Amino acid sequence: MIRDPSILIVYSTFGDGHLQVANALKQRFASLGYHRVHMVDLFAESHPFLNAISRFAYLKSTVYYPRMYGLSYHWMNKSKPDAAMYGWLHGLGKRKMLELADRLKPDAVIHTFPFLAVSQLNQEAKLNVPTFTVLTDYVPHNRWMHPGTDRYFVATDEVKAMMMQEGVNGSRISVSGIPIRESFRKPLNKCEIEQKYGLESGKNYVLLVAGAYGVLSNLRQLLHTVLKQSNADVLLVCGKNRKLQDRLIHDYRQEGRVRVFGYVNDMEELMSASSCLITKAGGITLTEASALALPVIVYRPLPGQEEGNATSLAKSGALLIARTTDELADHLHRLEEDAYRTRMGNAIRRLCGLDAGASVVTEVLQFVEQFKNVRQRASSAEERQVVHG
Structure with a gap:
């Protein structure tokens, strides 16, 4: 395993669940001796005013206009994961993420909220960082899916099947359960x-x-x-x-x-x-x-x-x-x-039979180790090619 990997967890405060999952993963990394785990509310960091307005609208719509909120949710879910609308949404955090990547040098990025700037940057070849997405619900939504994501962690086999129907390769989906804090276990x-x-x-x-x-x-x-x-x-x-x-x-x-x-x-x-x-x-x-x-x-x-x-x-x-x-x-x-x-x-x-936190952290660390080894072998091959002209 990488001795001291840098892990970046992207969450949001739209509701409390995304933050709780991020905290649960950070706790699990810490329990294994990995302490270079950074958490960022990327939308709030990138666009604080827009984030505040969006959170206000989200909370008010769920209380006073639930049907309108539901219609909006289902309308967005009709768009395919590679739709231009999603590309624009994920792109809102790209500049800030490039700054964070330069400063923190993450070996992996884990999303607990579908603000997938890193997946977008990977697809555009502006970054090359393993990215993981932990879905925090028992149903998928197309906003969580992105071609630049390496691995998804989902709650149930049913969620995996629904994502595969939307075109996600099953080998990229792990049924881990939803991570919760250790105090609940x-x-x-x-x-x-x-x-x-x-x-x-x-x-x-x-x-x-x-x-x-x-x-x-x-x-x-x-x-x-x-x-x-x-x-x-x-x-x-x-x-x-x-x-x-x-x-x-x-x-x-x-x-x-x-x-x-x-x-x-x-x-x-x-x-x-x-x-x-x-x-x-x-x-x-x-x-x-x-x-x-x-x-x-x-x-x-x-x-x-x-x-x-x-x-x-x-x-x-x-x-x-x-x-x-x-x-x-x-x-x-x-x-x-x-x-x-x-x-x-x-x-x-x-x-609740799965220990989701352990599953996610173990698989992320294994993936990062494999990714590093492949990159090192590729770099060595390039060096040999230069030497031997």
Whole structure:
């Protein structure tokens, strides 16, 4: 193996999942003794104003205009990976990436967000760096695909098959699962967690997560349904939406069955203390919950990748989808049945058998080593040709 490779991970803060996957990979590299791992939000670094506007539009559209967001998602997915539109999008970060490549001399670039400037530069022969893309959803989108990408890492065989239908060679796709932080794969002491958060041993808790930016719709209706239709207390996580957190703390200050949190770094602790999770259908959140065998109910999945995530996992029996509060109530009642929870738990465990972080890091290091050896042999051949004229 290369003794001390330089690894560059490209992520984005459109949602929290892309950053979490980047952090998970960085942790895995570090656990193996590789510490020259650099992370960059390339879109934010390249075009901070455009990035801020795009993030604002993304968050607002998902809350107030979900159908429009879904139409936009599916319209873009109709374009082929080599479409001019995608070339323009990936090209937005090329200048900054050339600066980073000159300064950091990366031996590999890993994308956890489809801003594929390095793949574009490789195709244009302006760089020659092994590039890898880690898809963070359970459905593919053509924006993730690029002819200049060396290897893709995907969640399931189904995702691989769908990408092959779009023309990606199967030898370039590895079914690794989605990388998550090590804390979700380690045994947790439930008694210590209950003491830390002041939770009651033996009591049922429903974890209600509004997303990283607190944008889950109909939050009060969901809360009312859980309190009315079950005997569980609610652990309500508002993410980075401080206004929502303050408002709910005020409104439910007299309700002893509700505990309100802001952004939670140790989400694995609240998940392990809960009997059920109600949330959005972000690929990372669903993977984290599956690693802890936590039953999930997705409420009104956002049209686009979240609906695809929810539908894909619901087919395998690993989660439930509720589109109304009546459906939510029905699902809560079903999860009270031991036999049903057992079947769902088995489906979840089949989903989370892969150690995705280890798979991705091992394969990246092997590829980089092979790439370096080939380049050295080619360089030696050229030198011999010059010497022997």
